[in-house]
Amino acid sequence: MRRLTPYLLALPSWMWLAIFLVVPMVAMASVSLQTGNAIDGYAMTFSFSNYGDAIGRYSTQLLRSLLYGGLATLAMLVIGYPVAYWIAFKGGTRKSMYLFLLLLPFFVSFVLRTISWNFLLSDNGILLGTLKGWGLLPADFHVLATTFAVIGGLTYNFLPFMILPIYVALERVDPRVVEAAQDLYATRAAAFRRVVLPLSLPGVFAGVLMTFVPATADPINAAILGGTSNTMIGNIIQTEYLTNLDYPTASALSFTLMAVLLVGIFVYARALGTENVLEAAAR
């Protein structure tokens, strides 16, 4: 009995995983191989060609999503790292307040925050309208309905998920190791490059993981901020599932996206020299 105890204690979490992760995934895998239509129903035919068809039809949107997700992640890294660095090393006693301020906008719903961009950045709105009034921008300049708006929206919406893990990693860097580096005649830049940055890499890794994945799959920003050719794969999956009731195509696309992301993450982990992906993500 005693030997079984740890397993019994772990049972709820295994049940959780089984019910809410494994079962839906298996069901989705099954649906992705079925054929039929919404009215007559779908039957299992092990139709692996569903994948080829779906990828063939939507390769543009799939690649675009990876590109947008990647660019947004890069932008978040460039913006987020200095913020995390500043809060961790210069935040002093007000660190928690800064973190709270960072998270404050996220008490508002995701969709509402994105729609408010629509209001702020409207062609003749408070920002662009004013700049146009001063003659700083040409009259037909616009931000909404462009690629820039979509990537900007993604960057804004997922930024805290980049900053927080980096902050946690930087926070744990012992200031004395930096001092030690400087005692050994390292310049401030060298101390950063050879001591602080490597120590913060697990945070960067976790941040990239936590932002790249949802940003690539996100349908909201493209729908609200995008124009005529900014459709992302999330929008396609949503349309296939809810509008066309084409469950097999929607499932096949979801799996494809998941596979592409997983492969991407493992390649990235290798490139960063992280031995164990999950370990890095967990730290």
Add this chain to the structure above:
Amino acid sequence: MNPLMRGMTQPRTRRDVFRLAGFSAAGLALAACGVQGQKAAPPKADAVADYWAKQRKNGKVVFANWPEYMPEDKGPLEKFKQDTGIAYEYKEVIQENAEFFGKADPVLRAGQPLGYDIVVMTNGIQLQHMIELGYAVPLDHAKLPNFQANAGQKYKERAYDPGNKYTVPYTSGVTGIAYNTELVKEEITSIESLFDPKYKGKVGMMADAQEIANFGMIALGVDPEKSSEADWRKAGEKLKAQRDAGIVRKYYDQSYIDAVAKGDVYLTMAWSGDVFQRQLAGEPVKFVVPAEGGTIWTDNMLIPKGAANPVDALMLMDYLYQPAIAAELDEYIQYVTPVPAVQDLLREKAKTAKGEDKKALEDMVDSPLMFPSESDYAKLRNYTPLTTQQEQVFNPIFQSITQA
């Protein structure tokens, strides 16, 4: 790091990962489960009579509807409660037909009740699915005396539900063009304005496949209701050329109305009632039915399969067809009412009203958007009726444009 955190975040070994994969593979074998089809045979007349004979009034009804489709004081529902003693729950849960159907379908497919006694859906693909899949309870017309007496003839003869077997109209509206009167310096009359390179990047089109298809076909002089696959492809080419020329700024959902009111787009496809409400609020927008034609659609009430209170639901549906109640409703929602007598009632009311109210009521009574004349109706087309097979051809043609 405290021990608890460490435990939760401990690295998993490669073996664990393989073990997980093993579980999944076992599960895969289990789950060769299909999605059941439910195509319904048309109900037999006595089965319908039997169904209704078994139902009793329960004193309660749950009404699921679209936003801004009921006066804020819920006047018509309150009166219904007083007159019949039936308590109501009113829920504004329907924002979009496809999304609503997409959510309702798995529930109804599993034979579970949706929790609503009346739902309102636009004629179109999803409503057709509701009927085809047997998700709509056939109505007992013996219990719909007000509908028989007061509904306009047009609303009793609808191609998508002949004889009102499953649905009765809630309200109708027109899809046409809205434009911002401060930014557009001409009088818009033609659908060709939506394709005019002059408005490059300033035109809004709708994302909905049926709506945009209709406008492509009308621009080509094709009646959507009588269209063929060849017409759809031609319309698709026209709409694709419009997109590729950079004329379209965006394919909109309901948010088109804000975009045109703010001036992000100069002109856009639009729904009549939305524009009319904004106009009364003083915003610089105007609605026109293009000379080539617009489309008319109808939002319909139906009783979903498994509804707990069908008798109460039917009573409420019929109650809304009393002219006085229909007038109260239409004065607020400002779309086209299926009860023609409303126009005279509002005219009477305008006579005794004062100031701004009087002006607003007079505007409504004279508006072709609320009370289209015969010649207005003659310009209005119906949606393309689609079978499931046709839909699988139709949707990709237009979605490949709106979701490129």
